[in-house]
Amino acid sequence: MTEAPGTARVITLVVVDDHPVVRDGLRGMFTSAPGFEVLGEAADGPAAVARVARLDPDVVLMDLRMPGGGGVAAIAELTRIGARSRVLVLTTYDTDSDTLPAIEAGATGYLLKDAPRDELLTAVRAAADGRTVLSPAVASRLVSRVRAPAVPGGESLSAREREVLALVAKGTSNREIAAELFISEATVKTHLTHVFAKLGAKDRAAAVALGYQRGILG
Numbered sequence: 001m002t003e004a005p006g007t008a009r010v011i012t013l014v015v016v017d018d019h020p021v022v023r024d025g026l027r028g029m030f031t032s033a034p035g036f037e038v039l040g041e042a043a044d045g046p047a048a049v050a051r052v053a054r055l056d057p058d059v060v061l062m063d064l065r066m067p068g069g070g071g072v073a074a075i076a077e078l079t080r081i082g083a084r085s086r087v088l089v090l091t092t093y094d095t096d097s098d099t100l101p102a103i104e105a106g107a108t109g110y111l112l113k114d115a116p117r118d119e120l121l122t123a124v125r126a127a128a129d130g131r132t133v134l135s136p137a138v139a140s141r142l143v144s145r146v147r148a149p150a151v152p153g154g155e156s157l158s159a160r161e162r163e164v165l166a167l168v169a170k171g172t173s174n175r176e177i178a179a180e181l182f183i184s185e186a187t188v189k190t191h192l193t194h195v196f197a198k199l200g201a202k203d204r205a206a207a208v209a210l211g212y213q214r215g216i217l218g
Contacts, residue, residue, distance in 0.1 A: 089111070
């Protein structure tokens, strides 16, 4: 993240979408909002990987379906090369079957392009902090199309683990969860480790998606 002594933190972005009008709109939105800087753009997945590797943004706004190369493959490649950038997927359709593959590939979150301006700005800030950003509407529409894998050993989440997962779904950080539940951050991490294991999830975003899918989060 770009930050100079005595100044407010600036979140840097790369915008990836095959439609120039969408890219222009997003660039204009973030350029006009304080605390954001758009470093570059890309029109397809391969170009996105190259831009992110060169510019090292805090957040990548990633479309999924692009003629020159899709977003899921780009996210997987960014994960493979160890890019620190958080990927926030933006798509037009909440029925897009690429949602879970995108999350499994390493995306921090998934929103619809018609999300209100303030919601998108908040989501980018959350993503920059490494917090999960997953629209409940997107999750609920998607999970009906995805078959849930079996839970190892048939284990269910404890009441405390459900509390932790619910707070993760709201984009709450480990530190904030610890304060909310009056427990240590180490205990939060332990609960999350158990949640991931029980749900068969690799990270926070996947755990939230599976939580909605199995009715744990409503």
